[in-house]
Amino acid sequence: MGNRAPNVGLAGLLSAANWTQGQLAAQVNRIGTEAGHSVGCTKFNVNKWVGGTIPRKHIRPLILEAFARKLARPVTHEEAGWPPPVAESGVPTLGEGDTVEGLVSTGRADMDPERRKFLATSLYSAALPIPMFRELVDREESNAAGRTTRIGAGEVATVRTMTERIADILDELGGAHARPMAAAFLVNTVAPYLRADAPESVKSSMLAAASDLVYLTGWMAMYERDHGLGQRYYLRALKLAGAANDHVTYCRTLRGMALQAANLKHASKALELADSAAEAAPKAGPRLHAFLAGQQAHGAALVGDRRQAFARLRETEAALSKADNRRDAIGGYDLAAYFFHVSSVNYALGDIPTSVKAMQDSNRVRPPVERQGRAHANGLLAQRQLEMGHLEAACGTWGKFLDDYEQLSSSRADEHFEIMERRLRSYQTHRAARELRERAVELARRKAAA
Template sequence: MTFAEAGFPGEDARTSATLVDLVRRDMDPSRRGVLATGLYSAALMVPSFSDLGDRLDRTDDDVKAGRTVRVGAGEVVTVQRMTDHIATILDDLGGGHARPMAAAFLANTVLPWLDADAKGRVKSDLLAAASDFVYLTGWMAMYERAHGLGQRYFVQALDLAKEGGDQITYCRTLRGMALQAASLKHASKALDLADSAAEAAPAAGPRLVAFLRGQQAHGAALVGDRHRAFDRLRETEEALSKADGRNDAVGGYDQAAYQFHVSSVLYALGDLSGSIKAMQQSNRVRPAHERQGRLHSNGLLASRQWELGHVDAACATWDRFLDDYTALSTSRGDEHFDTLKKHVATRRTRSVRQLGERAREIARQKAAA
């Protein structure tokens, strides 16, 4: 199946025009519901980085007559700083607040700049920065369970990365697509995308190698390949041990992320107790400011503790989940909250009753807000 057949832009499509249409619809309240429920395509074919053709390399003679706007290095830095800023807002307030800001910045600032005059190097740098920002926007849409929308943003990020010659963002976006496929139970697709991401970055640094190998380990576990999953985890740990102390706001990878992958692999392979221990370790080493990630990991941890029959421990974890949930606007958090409510409806112990009372009060507060 080609990009066009799957409903995505082909090589002959103009990335900017397609992205304009996508962002405009994302910002239109009357269309947002349609976009959010748009179909995710597990059949989407993703070509390799080297197969995507010539990169965009326009000169002043190529641009439309009468254009007056010109961008420079300052605009590139602005997009990069906004990417970090939106990532911080995502952690502090949740995707429900951060993604509309991202869509507005894309529509009002990034898209006009992409259509402006620029020297060759600046144009490539701007495309690369825009690709990273669009990838983050797709990541937030995925976390808000708007999977069709998230996939479309990811495809646009791939095209922008190709046009800007940004191989790192290209493979990082493929890794995000692998995570999305995994969350939607498309095991083989998750592994294929994770492998494609690794193949797209043959000269990656150790932190990015760890980032990609961890996703390959999860993909292998999802298809039941135990040997390969643990081999990939060993490679992940080895690469991470060689990484420097810097961790990017977007696409970063650290010990908390590694232990999260260990937990995901063990859970996929049926080791419930081991997955719980690894998730607890992930929480212990997670930076304090990563509220969004902590909320998600606590939601998973509590569900697994409940599944194992450790009800009191699950209630304690759900309490920590609620500490973050009250401050975040997040559809992924809402999904975990729904699981919490189902759990408390099935038991009548003291800890469960107390948790249920707190959950009901928080539900009333959020409904009133």
């Protein structure tokens, strides 16, 4: 052990990042928590690694991701002074060249409850390079040997219809029910369609329809806090949209990636992705324009740019006023979404009262069928009301959250439930808080027994 050579690669990365060993340990712990790991890394662990000890296999990606985020570029095992990783059978990677094959690998793993647990711990990469739309058009592999199936407009309509139905189930019952259905449909039906023979117009339409479904599946994974998996689906959606020359889904997917970065508190990345989405859609219709500008407003608020944030909100409102009354099932943008963005912007800028008012406005105009969205909004609203010291109002909002939560199967809703229970522990002498917590305990018991 005394003959182990120091790891000059890792030491060089520490120097490039301008980090102490303790700072690297803190970042590794943060990323581990993000991916569902409890790492417990300390500066003493880092000191051993710099001294030549190779970190455990599941820790190495966390270290590489920490440096990638700090240095704003991918960092390899070789650069960190470690042997190259051995590919694990059945584990999809972000770099797979064949999008259809990669989609099948990801979807099959997502269908399997045991493999899904593994995927849930996969890392979100803040330094992932995003392919530009023009780079993707006509680049995707579209030919496969041995085709025996021919598809037409009917199969495209099937994919579109199933995507809308899955979106409806997501709204009503939650992502834990909807996402496995989407993954199974992607693997068993959509992937064979993408490999089938068809006229060029049908091929393009099928790629676009598949991109829409993969985007929705990625959004569900992101919403369920499976961030590495969500990012993997999003990247597939970008590639399919590029191959289909589908600007709308490409931009919508980038916007979803911006929301994911915002949720993970990567403020600069969130704004960068939101701006990229808007720049890629110069001829967007008013509803898509509003959809993208709203996310730009949130991104600007997260980096503290008050002037740009409110300018983007005004742009969002103006664009939405020009849109028709139709609301798309997938990635639609309506008045409820606009007020949600107003709330998010004001909260990020420290104006909690205005944020609360806007979230109440969002709920007021939200369609009744959007149970999952309403539960999320009420979960946030109650937390902000409590921050203002309005315990009675927060308890009333959490009561409405529980009305929806009883019917939902959703990791995000579970998170709101856990936050509610934790926040209420300090108020057990208050009647409304005590009654709400008693209701929550009984509801948890019923859901566990179901």
